[in-house]
Amino acid sequence: MNAIELSGVDKTFGKVEALRGLTLDVRAGELTALLGPNGAGKTTAISLMLGLAKPTRGTVRVLGEDPKHDTVRAGIGSMPQESAIPQALTVREAVTLFSRLYPAPLEVNKALELAQLADVAGRRAGALSGGQARRLAFALAVVGNPQVLFLDEPTTGMDASSRQAFWAAVDGLKAAGRTILLTTHYLEEAERTADRVVVMNAGSVLADGTPESLRGSVLTSRVRFTSDLVLAELEALPGVEGATVDSRGHADLRTRQPEEVLRALYARNIPFNELEVSRASLEDAFLTLTAEPRKAG
Incomplete structure (x- = not known):
């Protein structure tokens, strides 16, 4: 079963062709790393999967439906590179607020534990370090108990111990059957964690396979x-x-x-x-x- 399906997707912005005939299936329960150089079309593709934009041509399905549907959005979690979190809220208040947007969220304490934030739950978001802010973005992404989780450059700003704990949490989510789509410039992390790697360039898929098969292809x-x-x-x-x-x-x-x-x-x-x-x-x-x-x- 596929959790995400893009079929013959084009996306243009004026005369700029960001995606051209992109066809991509992401299987349920897998961690797929979507890699590519700057300008490859990754961000545009993810915006379509999140329902933030519509394709110029082609179809996009997440959990079998149009990602703009409320039922689909309730099953998606997203950890973007930058998060607009109200700076005056405490960590616990922010996670609690986001949990109330979902029909069957995780317990707030569970989300805080997954993100290693229990010890700073009373701290205001504006007072967090860079690494702590990324961990808060992760807590907000998982508190809705999503079936599909998007992680965009998730470990930027995290120290070594935080990265290790983060990937342990991601491993637990994958073991629980969550579908995870990862973008990262830390290719050693993709190599270590991904079941599958998709390389994009110039708006389409350039290579697709396991980390081992891609290494063996060159x-x-x-x-x-x-x-x-x-x-x-x-x-x-x-x-x-x-x-x-x-x-x-x-x-x-x-x-x-x-x-x-x-x-x-x-x-x-x-x-x-x-x-x-x-x-x-x-x-x-x-x-x-x-x-x-x-x-x-």
Whole structure:
């Protein structure tokens, strides 16, 4: 079952085409990371899913219906990058106010606990630190007990311990069957938490799969070492698909066949030090995918 469905969606603003033929299904109960460079169309797509805008062409369905319907909105929670929270309200007052907008909300104390805000529940929103304000935005997003949760750059401003607790809370929501759509520039978080990654560029889907499959679709390994080889010699090694070397001899090779590279170094008795072999990360895959020119058709 799909919690979100976009079919052949175009969205234009005057002469600007923000989305072009966007087709995307988000399956119920999954955490899907929606990634893309600035201007890729992510924000526009999410505004359509939230019912804040209408597509120029195509259809958008959330929980099987038009996201503008009140019944759908009651089942959606959203943690935007910026939240207009009344600064004079205390944390508890803000969460209580939002809870009253939903037919079957979480208990206020439960929402505060999920967001690690119980100890500052009496503090005014205007007196919160940046990280605490993000945690309040999370509490407001989950207090309605949503079936679908949108998280837009959720951990910006959070310290390491707050991030760890935040993702533990998100894991709990996913285990409870919630559908979660995440946008983030912290690609290591997407790689660690997402069941599925969708990469957008120029208003349409560029790649779609698990973090593992996206990593495997591009250069899968990096081989780093120091040596006296110049760039042309590094590029000539078998299996090397890209290479850089700095003035101190630090070589960085991109390859699908790290074993072939190492075999060649040993076979040719090429001295090297500080060897490091690592699998490509989701960030490597993302940068490669979004750097490639769009193909016609």
